[in-house]
Structure formats: structure tokens, C-alpha cells
Amino acid sequence: MNLYFSGHGEKYAVEQTMLTLFPQERPVYPEGPVQGDNALDLSFSRGPVWTTARAVLRRDGGTFTRQCRVKTARLDQADPVEATRLTRRTLQRAFYLAAVDCLGTEPPWGMLSGVRPVKLPTRAMEAGATPRQAEAMLRRDYRVSPARRRLAMDCAQASLAVKKSLQPQEVSLYVGIPFCPTRCAYCSFISSSGSANKLIPSYLEGLLREIDAAGENLQAAGKTVRSVYIGGGTPTTLSAPQLAQLMDRLRTAFRLAPDTEFTVEAGRPDTMTREKLEAIRAGGGNRISINPQTMSDGVLAAIGRSHRAEDIRAAYALAREVDVGAINMDLIAGLPGDTPEGFRASLEEVIGLDPENITVHTLALKRGARLRQEDAVIPEGEAVAQMLSFAWDALREAGYVPYYLYRQKFTSGSFENVGWCKPGTLSQYNICMMEELHTVLSLGAGGVTKTIGEGCVKRLANPKYPQEYLRDLDRIIEEKTTYF
Ligand code: SF4
Numbered sequence: 001m002n003l004y005f006s007g008h009g010e011k012y013a014v015e016q017t018m019l020t021l022f023p024q025e026r027p028v029y030p031e032g033p034v035q036g037d038n039a040l041d042l043s044f045s046r047g048p049v050w051t052t053a054r055a056v057l058r059r060d061g062g063t064f065t066r067q068c069r070v071k072t073a074r075l076d077q078a079d080p081v082e083a084t085r086l087t088r089r090t091l092q093r094a095f096y097l098a099a100v101d102c103l104g105t106e107p108p109w110g111m112l113s114g115v116r117p118v119k120l121p122t123r124a125m126e127a128g129a130t131p132r133q134a135e136a137m138l139r140r141d142y143r144v145s146p147a148r149r150r151l152a153m154d155c156a157q158a159s160l161a162v163k164k165s166l167q168p169q170e171v172s173l174y175v176g177i178p179f180c181p182t183r184c185a186y187c188s189f190i191s192s193s194g195s196a197n198k199l200i201p202s203y204l205e206g207l208l209r210e211i212d213a214a215g216e217n218l219q220a221a222g223k224t225v226r227s228v229y230i231g232g233g234t235p236t237t238l239s240a241p242q243l244a245q246l247m248d249r250l251r252t253a254f255r256l257a258p259d260t261e262f263t264v265e266a267g268r269p270d271t272m273t274r275e276k277l278e279a280i281r282a283g284g285g286n287r288i289s290i291n292p293q294t295m296s297d298g299v300l301a302a303i304g305r306s307h308r309a310e311d312i313r314a315a316y317a318l319a320r321e322v323d324v325g326a327i328n329m330d331l332i333a334g335l336p337g338d339t340p341e342g343f344r345a346s347l348e349e350v351i352g353l354d355p356e357n358i359t360v361h362t363l364a365l366k367r368g369a370r371l372r373q374e375d376a377v378i379p380e381g382e383a384v385a386q387m388l389s390f391a392w393d394a395l396r397e398a399g400y401v402p403y404y405l406y407r408q409k410f411t412s413g414s415f416e417n418v419g420w421c422k423p424g425t426l427s428q429y430n431i432c433m434m435e436e437l438h439t440v441l442s443l444g445a446g447g448v449t450k451t452i453g454e455g456c457v458k459r460l461a462n463p464k465y466p467q468e469y470l471r472d473l474d475r476i477i478e479e480k481t482t483y484f
Pocket residue numbers: 179180182183184186187188189191232233234267268
């Protein structure tokens with residue numbers, strides 16, 4: 001889309017709005033007068049009483065014009081940060097309204113473009129707003145739809161409750177196992193599969209070194225661990241003795257309390273065995289995730305999974321028999337070959353299994369996903385919307401409540417991923433990590449440590465690939481020595 005600005009230079013904010021409304025577009029800044037059918041002319045002009053943002057959008061043969069204004073005195077009296085925020089918001093709103101006139105429809109999250117929409121109402125309530133006022137802000141200032149406002153408000157309440165219970169010395173821990181038995185067709189994650197899994201023994205050896213060093217540093221800094229999450233990849237690609245060794249080392253290096261929330265992503269049912277589940281339980285694990293994504297054999301084949309729905313049922317029954325604690329199950333709305341009826345059948349079957357948590361994702365095809373190269377038939381946004389709307393009603397009816405959510409780029413329909421839980425079974429790790437409530441120390445390849453300070457987030461990323469991680473391990477350990 002050709003973008004023409006006058007009276008401001010707010011490229012980033014305007015581009016974010018453009019990507020939310022027209023995800024297939026990329027910004028172009030031509031020289032000279034406004035021309036072309038796919039063009040936005042966005043001006044910001046200052047008058048004695050009002051300063052006005054005017055958006056003229058030319059698209060599909062039509063011209064759509066909208067204006068928004070802010071009192072000039074308000075801009076002049078605001079501090080520089082607030083003045084910039086007001087300027088951006090006014091410009092974005094004018095563009096947004098013109099675009100909605102053009103499209104004839106509004107996105108479900110309205111003007112909100114970030115990954116973490118729950119932060120807004122959470123912050124508003126922390127600053128003294130009532131839940132009603134916080135929800136009104138989402139409606140009035142950001143035009144968020146009623147269904148998404150309800151989701152955001154439920155998650156904001158869960159986030160506030162967890163935040164209140166956190167102690168200042170507590171951190172959470174993420175441990176990455178970047179290996180999978182095979183690569184799913186929609187996956188862009190840096191996970192190694194097939195012959196690369198021969199690296200597992202040396203990777204584990206390196207990881208144990210990082211765990212030992214991080215445990216020492218954390219203890220010296222007086223920090224304690226609130227929750228642990230072993231994710232991936234598929235951590236249960238490790239053998240039962242390897243899982244036992246890893247979990248044992250985590251328990252001793254970080255002096256974990258017996259009731260520390262400890263999640264192991266079991267992920268793919270084709271990697272789960274009785275021995276591994278017993279190793280998880282004996283190692284202090286009290287939550288696992290079994291991720292069917294769908295209960296349809298046809299859709300499983302379309303996404304490159306080498307197992308059938310029957311294996312998911314068997315893995316779930318085994319996990320209950322071994323009694324590894326709370327179970328989460330992931331489903332994805334919008335998988336290739338799926339339909340609203342098919343998704344409904346998957347969800348009903350998963351609800352029937354009665355796991356403590358169900359996470360409903362929307363398919364996001366990022367760069368690197370095989371499906372992006374293939375001409376796979378994936379459901380349209382309208383069909384995905386039907387799947388999600390059915391899921392919310394069915395989950396609420398079955399006694400689940402939403403407790404955390406996030407948005408991703410490249411999802412059809414600009415939707416979201418939502419974690420649902422039976423009351424009293426939420427994953428504290430998911431909330432702490434997604435809402436950036438406290439520091440998450442990440443170990444292993446692909447881990448990004450996030451330190452949460454006064455109003456800022458500091459990031460320290462480990463290399464993504466296991467080979468690079470092992471090559472740079474001395475440096476990684478050294479860097480983290482002075483981190484806390
Ligand atoms: S199990 Fe998860 S991480 Fe592994 S290939 Fe499939 S989607 Fe990617």
C-alpha cells in the first residue's frame with residue numbers, strides 16, 4: 001500500500017494498523033503527489049483549538065475519508081511520551097475508521113494490534129479502574145468486539161490474581177528440548193527431527209552444565225523458582241532415563257519444593273510411554289500437555305503427524321493411569337482439511353476426556369512452515385470464526401474458563417490462542433510468561449530469558465539451533481553468571 005504522510009512521521013504505528021487490517025499489504029513510501037488506487041493519505045494538522053488526523057484511503061475504486069481530532073491544548077500540556085501516544089492513537093483511529101468503511105467489517109480485536117491484549121485491562125485495573133471501566137476502555141478506545149472483551153477481562157482477572165500471589169524473589173524457569181520425532185507441516189519452530197536427534201546425548205550433557213551454572217547463580221542471588229516448564233520441540237523425544245536425569249538435575253540445582261508447579265510438554269502422543277510418564281511423575285512433574293491438535297485422522301495426516309487419533313486416546317488414558325497430575329490438551333482451529341463440523345467433533349471428544357486445561361489455538365502459518373510452500377486448502381477466516389465461537393460456548397458450558405491468551409501474526413482472521421482451565425487448575429507459568437509478570441530464566445537452545453524490571457523487559461536469547469548452542473555454551477554460561 002502506498003503511504004503518504006504530512007504533519008507527522010508515525011511510520012511504525014501506521015504500519016501496525018495497516019498490517020492488522022490488510023495483512024497481505026506491505027508499506028511503500030513513494031515520492032511526489034498521492035497516486036494509485038491502493039493508497040493512504042494521512043495528515044495531522046494543528047489548529048488553535050483542535051489538531052486533526054485526516055485519513056483518505058483509496059482502494060478498490062472507492063475513496064474513504066475519516067477524521068479524528070484531539071484538543072491542541074491537551075497535546076501541548078501532555079508530557080512528551082503522552083503527547084506521542086495521543087498523536088499515534090488519533091492517527092491510527094482515523095486510518096482504522098476509513099479502512100473499516102472500505103472493508104465493511106471490523107476485526108475482532110478492533111484497533112488492538114499487539115500480542116498481549118490482556119495487558120491493557122490489567123494495567124487499567126491496577127491503576128484503579130473497576131472491571132467495568134476497564135472493559136469500557138476496550139470498547140470505547142480500541143473498538144474491541146464484545147466476545148473478545150469478555151475473554152480479555154476474564155484473563156485479566158486471572159493475571160491479577162496470580163500477580164498478587166507472586167513473591168519478589170520468585171522467578172520461573174523454562175527449559176528447551178528442541179527435538180521432535182518428525183516435523184509437523186504447519187510448524188516453523190526450530191526443532192530438529194529425524195537423524196538430527198542423534199545430537200540428543202551431547203545436547204543433554206550441555207544443558208545439564210547450563211542448569212548447574214544457572215542453579216548456582218540463582219541461589220547466590222537469593223532467587224527461588226515459582227514454576228518450571230520443560231517445552232520444545234517435544235521433550236518426550238528424550239528417553240525415560242534422559243528425562244529422569246534432566247528432572248533430577250533441575251530439582252537439585254534449583255532446590256525445588258515438592259509442590260513447585262512443574263510442567264512437561266509431552267506434546268506428541270507417539271513419543272509417550274509408561275516409563276517416560278513414570279519418570280516425569282517421579283521427577284516432580286505435576287502437569288503435562290498432550291497435544292492432539294485435532295481428533296480427525298484425515299487432518300492429522302494432512303498436517304504430517306505420523307500417529308492417529310486412537311494413539312491420542314491411548315496416551316491420555318495412560319497418563320491418567322500413571323497419574324502425572326493436571327493435563328492440558330491443545331487443539332488448533334483452521335487446520336488444512338478441517339471444517340467447523342470436524343473441529344466441533346474434535347473439541348467435543350477432548351472435552352469428553354475431561355482434561356484440566358484445554359488450549360484452543362488458531363492456525364498461524366509463519367515463514368518456514370511447510371504448508372506455506374504447499375498449496376494446502378486451509379479453512380477461511382469465516383469458518384475459523386465459527387470454530388472458535390463454538391469452542392467458547394462449549395468450553396464455558398463444560399465448566400472451563402479462559403485464563404490466558406495471546407495473539408500471533410499470520411493467523412487467519414486475526415484471531416488468538418486461548419488457554420481454558422477448570423477452576424483452580426490454571427498454569428501459573430503460562431500467565432507469568434505471557435503477561436510478563438516476572439523474570440523467566442530460559443535454558444537450552446532457543447530459550448529467551450526475560451528479566452522484568454521497573455516498566456521494562458530485558459531479553460537475553462540463547463542460540464536457536466542445538467549445534468550453535470553447544471558451540472557457544474561457555475559464552476552462554478558466562479553471560480548468565482552476571483545476569484541476576
Ligand atoms: S510437535 Fe510441535 S514443535 Fe514439534 S514439529 Fe510438531 S508443531 Fe513443531
